Amino acid sequence: MNEKEKYTFDAIVIGTGISGGWAAKELCEKGLKTLVLERGRNVEHIKDYDDMMPNWELPHRGRITNEDRTKSPVQSGVYNYNERSKKYFVNDLDNPYIQVKPFEWARGYQVGGRSLIWGRQSYRRSYLDFEANAKDGFGVDWPIRYKDIAPWYDYVEPFVGIAGSMEGLPHLPDGKFQPPMPMNCVESEVAQRIRGKFSDDRMIINGRTANYTLNMGEGRGQCQYKGSCGAGHACSFGAYFSSNSATLPAAVRTGNMTLRPYSIVQEIYYDKEKKRATGLRVVDTETLKEYEFYAKIIFLNASTLNTAAILLNSKSDAFPNGLGNSSGQIGHNLMDMPYGMGAQGTFEGFEDKFTFGNRPTGIFVPRFRNINKATERKDYLRGFTYQGGAGRGRKGSTGFGSDFKKNLKEPAEHWSMAITAWAEHLPYYENRMYLHDDRKDKYGMPVICIDCEFKENEAAMVDDMMNSAAEILEAGGLKDIKTYNWNKIPGSCIHETGTARMGNNPGTSVLNRWNQMHDVPNIFITDGSAMASSGTTPGPSVTYMALTARAVDYAVKELNRRNI
Amino acid sequence: MERRAFIIKATKSIGAIGMGALGIYSCQSHEASVFNGEFSLDEVNMINEIGEIIIPITDTPGAKAARVGEFIAVVVQDCFSDKEKKELNATLGDINSVCSGSFGNDFLKCKENERLKLVSKMEEGHEGYKALKNLIVSAYLSSEIGMTQYFDYHPVPGKYDGCTTVTPW
Numbered sequence: 001m002n003e004k005e006k007y008t009f010d011a012i013v014i015g016t017g018i019s020g021g022w023a024a025k026e027l028c029e030k031g032l033k034t035l036v037l038e039r040g041r042n043v044e045h046i047k048d049y050d051d052m053m054p055n056w057e058l059p060h061r062g063r064i065t066n067e068d069r070t071k072s073p074v075q076s077g078v079y080n081y082n083e084r085s086k087k088y089f090v091n092d093l094d095n096p097y098i099q100v101k102p103f104e105w106a107r108g109y110q111v112g113g114r115s116l117i118w119g120r121q122s123y124r125r126s127y128l129d130f131e132a133n134a135k136d137g138f139g140v141d142w143p144i145r146y147k148d149i150a151p152w153y154d155y156v157e158p159f160v161g162i163a164g165s166m167e168g169l170p171h172l173p174d175g176k177f178q179p180p181m182p183m184n185c186v187e188s189e190v191a192q193r194i195r196g197k198f199s200d201d202r203m204i205i206n207g208r209t210a211n212y213t214l215n216m217g218e219g220r221g222q223c224q225y226k227g228s229c230g231a232g233h234a235c236s237f238g239a240y241f242s243s244n245s246a247t248l249p250a251a252v253r254t255g256n257m258t259l260r261p262y263s264i265v266q267e268i269y270y271d272k273e274k275k276r277a278t279g280l281r282v283v284d285t286e287t288l289k290e291y292e293f294y295a296k297i298i299f300l301n302a303s304t305l306n307t308a309a310i311l312l313n314s315k316s317d318a319f320p321n322g323l324g325n326s327s328g329q330i331g332h333n334l335m336d337m338p339y340g341m342g343a344q345g346t347f348e349g350f351e352d353k354f355t356f357g358n359r360p361t362g363i364f365v366p367r368f369r370n371i372n373k374a375t376e377r378k379d380y381l382r383g384f385t386y387q388g389g390a391g392r393g394r395k396g397s398t399g400f401g402s403d404f405k406k407n408l409k410e411p412a413e414h415w416s417m418a419i420t421a422w423a424e425h426l427p428y429y430e431n432r433m434y435l436h437d438d439r440k441d442k443y444g445m446p447v448i449c450i451d452c453e454f455k456e457n458e459a460a461m462v463d464d465m466m467n468s469a470a471e472i473l474e475a476g477g478l479k480d481i482k483t484y485n486w487n488k489i490p491g492s493c494i495h496e497t498g499t500a501r502m503g504n505n506p507g508t509s510v511l512n513r514w515n516q517m518h519d520v521p522n523i524f525i526t527d528g529s530a531m532a533s534s535g536t537t538p539g540p541s542v543t544y545m546a547l548t549a550r551a552v553d554y555a556v557k558e559l560n561r562r563n564i
Numbered sequence: 565m566e567r568r569a570f571i572i573k574a575t576k577s578i579g580a581i582g583m584g585a586l587g588i589y590s591c592q593s594h595e596a597s598v599f600n601g602e603f604s605l606d607e608v609n610m611i612n613e614i615g616e617i618i619i620p621i622t623d624t625p626g627a628k629a630a631r632v633g634e635f636i637a638v639v640v641q642d643c644f645s646d647k648e649k650k651e652l653n654a655t656l657g658d659i660n661s662v663c664s665g666s667f668g669n670d671f672l673k674c675k676e677n678e679r680l681k682l683v684s685k686m687e688e689g690h691e692g693y694k695a696l697k698n699l700i701v702s703a704y705l706s707s708e709i710g711m712t713q714y715f716d717y718h719p720v721p722g723k724y725d726g727c728t729t730v731t732p733w
Contacts, residue, residue: 052719054708054711054719055706055711056706056707056708056710056711059638059642060638060639060642060643061635061706062706063639063643064643065642065643066642066643066644066645067642181724182724182726183726184726184727185726185727187726188726223724224720224721224722225721225722225723225724226719226720226721350727352729353727353728353729354728354729354730354731354732355724355725355726355727355728355732356718356721356723356724356725356728356730356732357718357721357722357723357724357725357732358721358724359724359726394733399687400617400618400619400683400687400697401617401618401620402620402622404618404619405618405619405620405622405626405714406622408619408701408705409714409715409731409733411731
């Protein structure tokens with residue numbers, strides 16, 4: 001057996017995050033011997049988690065240190081970066097990138113990727129999202145419609161485990177949900193009060209989250225309401241979806257998966273005679289040695305920016321500008337989602353009521369702008385949604401001594417409630433990432449440059465996102481309402497997408513309707529880079545999962561038909 | 565685990581006091597003053613004593629038992645910016661100079677009623693003291709004593725009740 005045969009598999013998956021985990025599971029379950037590559041270390045479900053360690057045992061009880069800020073100037077600003085979760089974020093000095101314009105790039109290089117630390121909100125895209133580009137001309141038309149992906153949402157959701165309520169809204173399709181996590185008394189009351197108050201039918205529904213209200217089996221118990229997932233601490237009860245808790249164990253059970261951590265893919269090889277990718281080159285981050293692996297099909301799931309980087313770094317005579325880049329679109333059309341505009345207020349009533357337990361979700365306001373003629377806006381395209389919740393904190397105390405100490409426990413006089421907007425980011429060709437000509441990281445990979453901004457359409461929504469939030473709270477009877485804008489820079493929503501978009505036309509897009517590269521039919525890309533639009537509703541991961549399962553199904557059929 | 569390492573470090577510096585006392589006398593006060601890069605043992609004690617006045621022992625232990633001073637010293641050393649460090653040091657210096665002016669002694673050498681007077685005076689509106697007080701409160705509430713004895717401790721709530729009649733803390 002020569003070296004090449006020794007390292008040949010049926011399939012290779014690059015990346016173990018949300019979409020890579022799904023590719024691994026589906027390929028292995030279909031009987032393919034699959035090599036799964038991860039650039040970071042292994043993180044074993046439950047065994048490697050420290051969420052049960054009491055907070056007071058941490059030297060800084062959760063605080064970020066000066067050393068953290070020095071080593072990870074970007075990561076330490078991510079919302080759930082803290083003393084315990086920081087092991088799931090990269091060291092920025094070891095993993096540099098260039099911000100041509102400010103861009104907060106959150107990264108988790110380990111088995112499971114960012115699925116360990118994700119926000120878990122999970123919403124289907126609707127017909128509006130898949131038709132938007134065709135309608136207003138931004139970006140290229142999606143090569144699929146809601147009906148194409150709907151059966152695949154149906155397929156993945158029961159395995160993901162999503163708690164949510166059925167609402168019957170065409171612009172926010174229902175799914176295969178577990179029972180929702182309930183609203184608290186103030187949220188229910190406000191939801192009831194606003195029903196019917198708006199001509200555009202604004203409403204408050206239960207947040208849809210990949211946390212389990214039902215037991216999911218071994219290593220995947222019901223939510224215990226500890227709040228550790230929201231803080232990025234993982235979960236020893238396995239009560240939320242991650243690659244580590246769900247898809248990778250399923251792949252392991254088949255006996256078909258070979259998982260190789262510490263493996264950075266730098267280049268994919270292309271055979272211009274066969275017009276196929278043949279394999280790839282990996283640098284072992286521990287030894288800096290190079291290895292080559294070969295397979296019939298490759299699933300590229302390295303996340304939006306790194307997926308594009310691998311392609312751009314894979315140059316050959318046939319593809320001098322990067323593998324599968326005859327369209328010149330790879331790296332372009334980068335999107336995130338603007339977020340952080342909203343309103344807060346206080347609620348009078350339920351003063352004798354409190355909440356118990358840390359619910360890992362909140363309430364949700366489906367989109368209500370640009371749904372139809374009646375809700376059309378003259379000043380901007382597409383729309384936004386809100387996430388939020390009500391809560392009751394402590395009042396705070398004054399003075400000192402035993403009364404001060406006693407009063408520290410006093411609850412706040414009133415409940416408070418806030419809702420915050422997440423909005424669509426239009427695809428613009430000039431928002432892009434590219435590889436630096438000379439600078440390389442310590443593994444020899446060219447450094448990524450990110451040049452991305454929000455433009456007029458995003459800016460035009462800001463005031464409406466703040467004011468509409470205030471209107472909703474006002475209709476719900478809240479008092480002392482104040483609007484806010486967190487002024488988040490691109491990237492901080494951690495919904496980066498678009499750098500290898502799907503489309504019908506090989507001249508203007510990278511992937512076809514099956515997430516298959518137009519130029520290289522045995523490479524499939526099903527992470528965020530495949531998105532032709534950011535979508536109005538956040539929670540994009542479940543869409544990547546559905547597209548991944550759909551693409552694997554197609555790829556394996558094509559493989560069996562000997563078409564690839 | 566890290567916590568244990570910290571205790572060993574603290575014990576070591578106490579060991580150094582003994583060594584100093586047996587060795588060169590003139591170094592004793594210097595050796596004795598070391599807690600970590602930012603704080604002397606006196607300053608740690610001072611924060612503990614101020615803490616105990618703000619959050620005294622009642623039916624639950626107070627700030628001194630929760631060792632707020634030791635924790636704050638670690639946080640200041642590892643997490644504070646140079647500006648924040650300077651401000652906190654200035655506050656402790658301020659407290660000592662007010663004590664000297666009013667009672668002729670550093671805070672730690674003041675009698676209990678004098679310390680109470682000092683804290684009352686600071687409560688009238690001293691920005692630095694306000695920041696120190698916030699630190700003490702947060703150190704106390706996040707300590708094992710704060711989380712398990714002062715508050716009700718629910719590491720695994722097991723359920724969500726969005727409309728209950730008792731405070732969860």
